[in-house]
Amino acid sequence: MSGSFQHLDGMAALLSELFEINERIMCGDIVSAKAAINSTRMTKLLRHYHEALSEDGAVAISLDVFVAAGGWVGLTYSYQLSDGFVISGSQTPRRV
Secondary structure, eight states: OTTOOOOOHHHHHHHHHHHHHHHHHHHTSSSOHHHHHTSHHHHHHHHHHHHHHHHTTOEEEEEEEEEETTTEEEEEEEEEOTTSOEEEEEEOOOOO
């Protein structure tokens, strides 16, 4: 489909990982979004996907997680593609 937008593979994978974390919060496997955000796993996850986005060609990368409404893990992000196009936003990947 012409003219449609698709995140870089690294960003799509990070959003998928956060969806899974929110699923685990919903099921009670993770106590809270705050616990998930403060974990060493989250730090490693963000570092890994920062590197993945860089490998995909992105620059000026910013990834920040937060406790979203409802007790979910949300993500605020921005990155710039090689052509200068800036992608930024905030999402809370979860089942609706």
